[in-house]
Amino acid sequence: ILNVEQSPQSLHVQEGDSTNFTCSFPSSNFYALHWYRWETAKSPEALFVMTLNGDEKKKGRISATLNTKEGYSYLYIKGSQPEDSATYLCAFKEIQGAQKLVFGQGTRLTINP
């Protein structure tokens, strides 16, 4: 059974502060790691798809890093804004797993004005 863990489960951050959270996944048979943002009353939206060890991706104030050898990815948000409040999900795809993306439970981020 594939296990994808995200920490922390929830996080409160003051507006303007930077923050980061973690996704842990199996370090063997790695194929890809996805990050999604899920705002309340909306559908999950893809942020990044990462495939190479050492990958770093950036989208505005959000960036992500990937370490496939040790099985973790960090998501960073710089200068948090209220609109960053959402649940951030990571999902792991293994090389033999065909079409299966295994999701973590998510980190619920709340930005306090």
Place this chain on the structure above:
Amino acid sequence: ETGVTQTPRHLVMGMTNKKSLKCEQHLGHNAMYWYKQSAKKPLELMFVYSLEERVENNSVPSRFSPECPNSSHLFLHLHTLQPEDSALYLCASSHDPGQPLHFGNGTRLTVT
């Protein structure tokens, strides 16, 4: 406009009812998925269709029956559900199974 549309948004059904969830995508994607989100649990993959062929069935009870008549439409037929099946059901699509998923807004299902 997400490109992936799900209907209905909310559904309440009794355990003896039969209902269907519908998903439609206008993104030209080849793969479509059903996911289940139960309270305090991660998104769980239920079914995957690639080019209208079911390629993944994640040990889902037979009271859930998917149908993919073409690459733009996906259904989930429900019958004799249990209260523990109450959850948010999300449909998604992608160009192929390795690409990022585009999700619909989901159907919030309550089984009474």
